[in-house]
Amino acid sequence: MIDKVSKTNRPLVIVSIVLATFMVAIEATIVATAMPHIVGELGGFTYYSWVFSAFLLAQSTTTIIYGKLSDTFGRKPILVVGIIIFLIASTLAGFAWSMASLIGFRLLQGIGAGAITPVAMTVVGDLYTLEKRAKVQGGLATVWAFSAVVGPLAGGLIVDYVSWGWIFWINIPLGILTILGFVLFLHETIEHRQVKIDYLGTVLFSIAIVSLLIMLTETDAGFVVLTALAVLVVVAGYLFLLQERRAPEPIISLELWSRRLIATSNTVVLLAGMALIGLTTMLPIYVQGVLGRSPLVAGFTLTMLIVGWPLAVMLSGRLFSTFGIRNTLRVGSCMFPLGAALLPFLHIDSSPVVAGIGAFMMGFGMGLINFTSIILVQESVDWSMRGSATASIIFSRSLGNTLGATALGAILNVGILHFGSGELADQLHNMLNQPAGLINLSSNPAIQSVFYSALHWTFWGVFVVAVLTFITTWLVPVSTDAGRKNAQPTTEQKIESIDPALVSLDEKQS
Numbered sequence: 001m002i003d004k005v006s007k008t009n010r011p012l013v014i015v016s017i018v019l020a021t022f023m024v025a026i027e028a029t030i031v032a033t034a035m036p037h038i039v040g041e042l043g044g045f046t047y048y049s050w051v052f053s054a055f056l057l058a059q060s061t062t063t064i065i066y067g068k069l070s071d072t073f074g075r076k077p078i079l080v081v082g083i084i085i086f087l088i089a090s091t092l093a094g095f096a097w098s099m100a101s102l103i104g105f106r107l108l109q110g111i112g113a114g115a116i117t118p119v120a121m122t123v124v125g126d127l128y129t130l131e132k133r134a135k136v137q138g139g140l141a142t143v144w145a146f147s148a149v150v151g152p153l154a155g156g157l158i159v160d161y162v163s164w165g166w167i168f169w170i171n172i173p174l175g176i177l178t179i180l181g182f183v184l185f186l187h188e189t190i191e192h193r194q195v196k197i198d199y200l201g202t203v204l205f206s207i208a209i210v211s212l213l214i215m216l217t218e219t220d221a222g223f224v225v226l227t228a229l230a231v232l233v234v235v236a237g238y239l240f241l242l243q244e245r246r247a248p249e250p251i252i253s254l255e256l257w258s259r260r261l262i263a264t265s266n267t268v269v270l271l272a273g274m275a276l277i278g279l280t281t282m283l284p285i286y287v288q289g290v291l292g293r294s295p296l297v298a299g300f301t302l303t304m305l306i307v308g309w310p311l312a313v314m315l316s317g318r319l320f321s322t323f324g325i326r327n328t329l330r331v332g333s334c335m336f337p338l339g340a341a342l343l344p345f346l347h348i349d350s351s352p353v354v355a356g357i358g359a360f361m362m363g364f365g366m367g368l369i370n371f372t373s374i375i376l377v378q379e380s381v382d383w384s385m386r387g388s389a390t391a392s393i394i395f396s397r398s399l400g401n402t403l404g405a406t407a408l409g410a411i412l413n414v415g416i417l418h419f420g421s422g423e424l425a426d427q428l429h430n431m432l433n434q435p436a437g438l439i440n441l442s443s444n445p446a447i448q449s450v451f452y453s454a455l456h457w458t459f460w461g462v463f464v465v466a467v468l469t470f471i472t473t474w475l476v477p478v479s480t481d482a483g484r485k486n487a488q489p490t491t492e493q494k495i496e497s498i499d500p501a502l503v504s505l506d507e508k509q510s
Contacts (some may be wrong), residue, residue, distance in 0.1 A: 058108070
């Protein structure tokens with residue numbers, strides 16, 4: 001690890017990672033806060049969730065590829081390319097003239113974002129040992145807390161006083177500084193080898209996922225169309241698995257994912273991602289549309305989620321050493337479903353504070369789940385596979401976000417049609433397709449009630465997935481003493497203590 005980056009200026013590289021993290025983090029909070037206004041201006045509320053799904057689909061599809069490329073060509077070139085794509089897409093997204101164009105540019109933005117988070121986390125894994133990594137990650141987590149405060153405020157001010165395009169254009173100066181930091185201060189010694197990109201696997205995976213997303217979104221498309229989409233999902237998915245078995249450089253290493261520790265960790269993060277994106281996309285429109293509060297209040301409600309996340313990461317090192325990784329993961333992550341349990345009890349005259357408490361608890365649980373999974377997976381492989389292993393976690397979270405945003409968006413649309421009885425549903429959609437329509441919903445009790453009832457369904461969906469997430473954490477194979485301060489094992493012993501079957505499994509496969 002250390003010899004790969006021996007000439008690197010670590011403090012300045014960390015500064016660059018902070019900028020990259022801030023760029024992605026603040027983009028998430030600003031977009032979530034401003035999207036109701038943007039959709040109202042561009043029209044097409046039915047495709048509200050696709051603005052998130054398109055970004056997340058591209059991010060999840062490319063994350064694995066970037067991870068593999070970073071193991072082959074080094075972290076720096078992959079980071080720089082990803083940031084450049086992200087900046088180009090951000091510039092174009094600010095000029096979007098319709099929902100279709102915005103979704104397209106968000107798709108391109110996701111292609112760039114697929115390189116930023118996983119490869120940046122891999123760089124931290126390269127630069128620091130396990131003992132120091134928790135402190136560094138905890139410090140980086142404060143970036144999310146800061147962006148959680150700045151993002152909603154910036155989003156509210158941008159929507160109220162300037163063009164909404166600036167929620168995307170503010171990335172440009174941050175991205176340029178980040179690129180300069182990585183180019184000048186991150187130095188690697190990499191033995192380049194030829195790599196074969198699994199393009200066919202990428203195409204088959206994309207076909208399967210896009211078909212699934214369309215099937216979830218277009219629920220009123222008719223039996224024949226939905227059946228055809230379901231068949232396409234199954235066939236493309238089956239062909240994808242066959243391709244991954246025979247491809248020399250598969251985008252998803254079935255050997256890597258067959259390891260129990262990696263498979264269970266990825267499953268936990270995927271489910272958590274589904275639940276969390278539901279909160280991120282639905283909470284702002286609940287606060288604005290049902291409670292009649294401003295985008296700024298909605299943003300600060302969501303802020304509590306992103307405060308809880310880094311707080312959990314900052315405390316994780318101390319929790320690991322005191323209680324062990326297993327107890328921290330299992331007991332600490334119970335806050336995830338406990339926070340989600342508050343959502344179904346929100347009603348038309350609830351206080352945003354209650355929603356904020358639920359968001360904070362879910363954020364804290366997600367912080368423990370996500371960070372612990374990354375640590376476990378990174379420590380179970382060597383340097384040459386660390387990029388792919390880290391990318392598998394980010395991929396799972398992004399895929400969960402993609403599926404969650406689409407599925408819960410579909411539940412919302414079905415709920416509107418169910419509770420709206422035709423005419424009210426049309427009135428609701430007409431109001432949502434106006435710039436100030438969401439906030440004005442509270443002035444029409446009948447339409448407000450329809451919207452609240454539909455959102456209530458999505459909140460129950462978030463709760464169910466959060467419970468499944470907590471249950472799945474008990475399947476992650478971690479020994480009781482793993483991570484405790486009084487245990488000072490070697491690297492091999494660390495891996496063995498994390499998953500006692502892992503070493504023997506690797507030996508059998510080799």
